[in-house]
Structure formats: structure tokens, C-alpha cells
Amino acid sequence: VSGWRVRTGLAASGIAVLLAAAALSACGASQPELRVAGNVEPAGIEEFDVGANEPWSFLTVLLCMNQEGSARIENVEFDEPTAGLRVDAFATAPNPYPSGGPLNGAGPVLLPNLNPGYVLGGEPITSVCPKPGEEASWTGGTMLAIQVSKDSDGFAFSQALNVTYESDGSQDVLWIPFGIALCDQPQATPCPLPPPPSLPGPD
Amino acid sequence: VRRVLARLQAVLLALTLLLVLDIGHPVLALTGPSGNTSSAGALTGLVARDGVPVAGASVSLVAWPTNPILATLPAGAAVATLPVATVNSDSTGRFSIQPTAVPADYRDPEGTTNYELSVADGTRSVLWNLSLTFTNGATGGRWTTAGEPSASQGPGTSLRFDLGVHSGVGIDLPSAMTSQTAPADDVVQTGFTAVPAQSVAPACCVCVWAATNNWYYNRPEKFMAAYAWSGAKVTVTQVNGTDHQLGIGYQVSGGNWSQSGTMNLDESSGGGAEVAGFINKYIYNAVNYRDWVNSCGATQRRPASTYAFISSTTSASHPTWSYCTTYTSGTFWKTSGTNVTYSAGVNIIVLSVSAQSGWNTSTKEAWVVTSATKLCGSTSQGWVSSPQAEAHQA
Numbered sequence A: 001v002s003g004w005r006v007r008t009g010l011a012a013s014g015i016a017v018l019l020a021a022a023a024l025s026a027c028g029a030s031q032p033e034l035r036v037a038g039n040v041e042p043a044g045i046e047e048f049d050v051g052a053n054e055p056w057s058f059l060t061v062l063l064c065m066n067q068e069g070s071a072r073i074e075n076v077e078f079d080e081p082t083a084g085l086r087v088d089a090f091a092t093a094p095n096p097y098p099s100g101g102p103l104n105g106a107g108p109v110l111l112p113n114l115n116p117g118y119v120l121g122g123e124p125i126t127s128v129c130p131k132p133g134e135e136a137s138w139t140g141g142t143m144l145a146i147q148v149s150k151d152s153d154g155f156a157f158s159q160a161l162n163v164t165y166e167s168d169g170s171q172d173v174l175w176i177p178f179g180i181a182l183c184d185q186p187q188a189t190p191c192p193l194p195p196p197p198s199l200p201g202p203d
Numbered sequence B: 001v002r003r004v005l006a007r008l009q010a011v012l013l014a015l016t017l018l019l020v021l022d023i024g025h026p027v028l029a030l031t032g033p034s035g036n037t038s039s040a041g042a043l044t045g046l047v048a049r050d051g052v053p054v055a056g057a058s059v060s061l062v063a064w065p066t067n068p069i070l071a072t073l074p075a076g077a078a079v080a081t082l083p084v085a086t087v088n089s090d091s092t093g094r095f096s097i098q099p100t101a102v103p104a105d106y107r108d109p110e111g112t113t114n115y116e117l118s119v120a121d122g123t124r125s126v127l128w129n130l131s132l133t134f135t136n137g138a139t140g141g142r143w144t145t146a147g148e149p150s151a152s153q154g155p156g157t158s159l160r161f162d163l164g165v166h167s168g169v170g171i172d173l174p175s176a177m178t179s180q181t182a183p184a185d186d187v188v189q190t191g192f193t194a195v196p197a198q199s200v201a202p203a204c205c206v207c208v209w210a211a212t213n214n215w216y217y218n219r220p221e222k223f224m225a226a227y228a229w230s231g232a233k234v235t236v237t238q239v240n241g242t243d244h245q246l247g248i249g250y251q252v253s254g255g256n257w258s259q260s261g262t263m264n265l266d267e268s269s270g271g272g273a274e275v276a277g278f279i280n281k282y283i284y285n286a287v288n289y290r291d292w293v294n295s296c297g298a299t300q301r302r303p304a305s306t307y308a309f310i311s312s313t314t315s316a317s318h319p320t321w322s323y324c325t326t327y328t329s330g331t332f333w334k335t336s337g338t339n340v341t342y343s344a345g346v347n348i349i350v351l352s353v354s355a356q357s358g359w360n361t362s363t364k365e366a367w368v369v370t371s372a373t374k375l376c377g378s379t380s381q382g383w384v385s386s387p388q389a390e391a392h393q394a
Helices: A015-027 B002-020
Strands: A004-009 A033-038 A042-049 A055-065 A071-078 A087-093 A142-149 A156-158 A160-167 A172-178 A178-182 B042-051 B060-062 B082-088 B094-097 B112-121 B125-137 B140-145 B158-162 B168-172 B191-194 B207-224 B233-236 B242-252 B260-268 B273-278 B281-294 B298-315 B323-327 B329-335 B342-347 B354-358 B365-369 B375-377 B389-393
Touching: A004 B125, A015 A172, A033 A160, A033 A172, A055 A160, A055 A172, A055 A178, A071 A142, A071 B158, A087 B125, A142 A178, A160 A178, B042 B298, B060 B094, B082 B094, B094 B112, B112 B260, B112 B298, B125 B158, B125 B298, B168 B260, B191 B260, B207 B233, B207 B260, B233 B281, B233 B298, B242 B281, B260 B298, B273 B298, B365 B389
Parallel strands: A042 A178, B042 B158, B125 B260
Antiparallel strands: A004 A172, A033 A055, A042 B329, A055 A142, A071 A160, A087 A142, A156 A178, A160 A172, B042 B094, B060 B082, B060 B112, B112 B125, B125 B140, B158 B168, B168 B191, B207 B281, B207 B342, B233 B273, B233 B365, B242 B260, B242 B298, B242 B354, B281 B298, B323 B375, B329 B365, B342 B354, B375 B389
């Protein structure tokens, strides 16, 4: 279980908070953090014959917490998108895989029409990530789904998602190397994909 | 001075308050200071003889030069190995040995160094090879075993040496690499590996390794399984800089061969390759091995260079996993092959040794979906976050 985050700011200011933060650091304590469940390797989806402003919806990855706590997703956006690729909406639902039912992973539809049961804007994530060795049997986690579009007819691409979330009074960003490519060509002549991003070092 | 004292008082007050309050968060382990001299990531282990812990055993970590440098050595030329650290096991047989920064000739562009770890108890010694990578993270630098997930929060490799009659090395890999569901022949390299001991235990670094002219070219290396169907064939891409962990053959005094750990082969000599259309195949690269002999009578057969990328395939039986997502079109890519060690991944004539493609982003597997397909992961994290994935008809 792993993931990367970028601290973007403290929820409050003032000497007392700074002192508390310093003391927390000195004690080695940590805030609950949002993570990607399972392996974090670059992955992604390329779809074809996609024109400007046509909505596409995708399931992405399962999210979980690194320890007891909860996180509320505030925003999802692409990391360094091209051609105006953007996230228009996001939604979450409990881990759909253990139920084994039919599950659409992608489609040229609005997010509510991709799969039933997804909550637009997301619900708080509370599931703790699997312990090492328990990944195979773990059934927790929250699936993140996104609805995207691009503002031009060309090839739009991003290597990763930045998920901004709030947890325990702090705002963090989880970087997820899950890419989306919307190609304006037919599948027989696909748009060339850039190489996957390098993963950061250990946090 | 008053200001300093006042600040100190305030910090102590805040600290006291926090200790009184139940914060409720676990304590994270510190990973050490930043910079290339970081001491985080020591190798730990246990030395025993026939299962009984050995106190005072000598444990030595020695760096090998990079493959491009080794490739310049003619037969008979000595290898300029670099002693990095030597420690003794404590009263319980345990040891902790810390890698340190090595010169550029001993690390590849990704910061990975191939080491041999030699353990001796005064009468016998066992040698084991492994690769370590130094990476700088947000909270400091850290050594990790090459092939370990770069963001793993778990413990690193721990080694158990036994110098007794049934000599060998037990290796406890990070949990992320040992817990995956995999087909029967995708065996993770855990447990105990028999390694011959040298009956005369030389002190560290007395045995000098030298090059030979014994090369073994075009040895197939299994590095990936492409599980697919006609409606979603797999395209495999490898580019320069792909790191693979390949087994090293080891022999003492003309005895039986065994595997003595692994080393990192930075497979960057070629221009990479991309091949499309795989359905249920194991994918192979081809690598070259070379023998190295030492003055104490041992031989190592070590990976030396890449012969060819994506050079051959064999049939693979298609597993069916149940954590699936349905797609009707599109291309779905995933960097892969990093989580499964093929225990018999490379046949080096005298034995088969392990192969594991490296934890980087240079090996990509992509399913090109042309008919309704279920793309399934080997765990309940789905195809994106599972160590392996397969595609079958929806």
C-alpha cells in the first residue's frame, strides 16, 4: 500500500498550532493520509474517436486510509493535462470488485450513467488500507470514478491525477499515476502515448 | 535570551499538552537524514550454524563495479571490488550492516549497486549477492533492495545465513513482494536457498575475483506473462533503462551449482522494443552471462549484458481472476512484471536462476480492446492496482 502526497498547507495558523505541529513532529506522530490501495504503478486508459467536450467517464483506483481516520475528497484534477483535458465530476462507491457483478469501467456517458450506486462529489473515505500480506483477501476501499472531457478536437493526455482531500483538519494532495488519454483518431490509428512517469522516491 | 527561554517554555508546554491529550496516531519510523550519506536502510540478518546462532561472525559488504566496467576486463584481469563495511554478529547472531555511498564506477545511473555479502565464522563462509538502490525521498535518503517498490513502507530485506552442513541463505523479502497471488510457476523467491560454503573461511576480501572468457550468450529470461484473448491482445513495450534482477550461479571447488542471490542488470544496451499481438504468452528477453573465478576456488556465473529485448515467447496457461471491470473499447496500459519473481526465469545451463523485472516504469503491458472484455486483477484492488492482470471475453 503506498501513495504520495504533497502537503499544501495547514488548516489553521497561529503560534499555538505551529508549536503543536513542531511538537507532533518531534514525537513522530502523523496525520491520517489518503492512499491508493495495492500497487501504485503507472497505469491508464486511452479512448478513441473522442471529440471536443464529449464526456467520458472512468473508474480509476481504490482509495483507502493509511491508518484510522477519514478523508473527504475536495477536488480531483489532472496533473499537467494537455489540450484542455479536465475532470468535470467525480464520484465514489465502496469497493465494487468483491461483489463480482457487471461493472463498466469506461464509457462515453455522464458519470451517473456509468454504474449505479456512485455518489457524486464522493463520500468520506474511512476504510483502512490492507496490512502487508492481506492485499489479496482485502475487500475494503473506495472506488474513485471521474467524468472527463477535453476542450479541443486534438489529442488530450495526462499522466496522473491530483486528488485534493481534507483529513483531520489538514488539506493534502494525493498524486496518483493513473493516466487518461482521449484520442481524436480511430483505434486503428491510435495517438502515440508518452512514456509513463517516473515514480518518486520513498516518502 | 529571554525570548529563547520563552519559546522553549512554550514548546515544552505544547508538548506536555499533546502528551496529556490522546492524539491517537501511530508513530512513524524516522528514515534518516537527507543526502547521499544517509544511513537509512541498513541490511539486517542472522548468522547461524546448523540453526544455532553464531556470535562474532564476520559480515562483509563488498561492491562490484558496474557491468560496463566489467565488460572491459579481459580474461584473467582482477575485479576491483570495493569493501564497503564489515561488522560482527552480536551475541544472538544478529547483524546490521550499513551501505555507504560508493563512487560512480560502482553504481548505475539509477543509483543501484551490486553487492556481495560474505559471512564467515572462522572456519566456513557463505557468499550472497544482492543489489541496493539509494533514493532520496521527501523525508530523507534511503537504501532499498533493488526491485522493492519505491514507495514501500514495509521493512526491507532480512537475511538468514547458515554456515552449517546444510549451508545457505534465507531471504525475507518486503511483504509487498511476497503476498501476491500468482500462477503456480510464478514463484516468489522466499524461504531458504542452499548455497555451498567454503570450508576454508577467508577473511574479507582476500579472495580476488577475476574475469574469464567463458560467456553464455542468448540465455532466455522470462520476465512477463501476457494473459489475453483475441478481443484484447497485449502489446509489450520495453525501453532503455529497464532494470531486471537476475540470479547468479555459484559453485565452490567444482561442486554443485546453486543460486547465490541476484544482481541488477541495467538492460540499457539496446534501443528497446515494442511487440504487439500477444495472447497467453510468457515473454522473454535474452541476456548474456559470464563466468568469474576467484582465488579461493569459487566461480560465479553473473548476468553481463542484454542480448535482445522481447526475443521469444512460450505458451502460458490463462488464469481467470474475478476482480473484473468490463470495457468495450480502448487501450489499457499498466507497467508490470515487477511483482513476480520467476524462480526459474533464466536457464544458465548449469541451473535455472530467478528473474524479476525491475521496479521502474520502463516495462509496459497494454491490452488493446476490440471486443467487450473483462479486465481483471489478481487481487480485489482490480486490474490497475493488482500485481497481475488478465483479460478475457466479457
